[in-house]
Amino acid sequence: MQLKIRLYGDPCLRAKSKPVKEVTSAERMLIASMFETMRAQKGVGLAAAQVGINEQIFVIDTGHDALAVVNPRILRRSGAQSGEEGCLSVPHLQVNVERAKDLEVEFLDEDNNPVRARISGLLAKIFQHENDHLQGKLIIDYLTAQERRQVLKDMKDGVYMGESNGHEDMRA
């Protein structure tokens, strides 16, 4: 089932997500719908907060790796990478974000099994973008104060509204 993606201004995007007690069939159904919604929007990541559910769940599909992540923790960060990121909840906006290149992470998978892994590159970048969503943080927060004022003004003028045009590199 495709879910409605919440757009910038929706309070769900700014709320802190709560840990999941146990991954059950209810969470697995949500995860399946999140994968479907993300792929329909040609996204590479989607957090539950983006579909109005403030639980610590996100999905990633780089085209190479597909991952369902519950209750993530980033244990270690190293190196640096940066590049333009787009967000399904803020259509048309691209922000250059600096991220760690390599991560050591732990989380629960969709079968409630604990996973500990080292990830890097695009997968690590998306992991950090989605982890931000669970804290109520958005790519717009990485702009300078001046850039943010301009973007908020453009938003008021309707520049960022409507369907994404699909030309962005990474939407998550």
Ligand SMILES: [Zn+2]
């Ligand atoms: Zn996003």
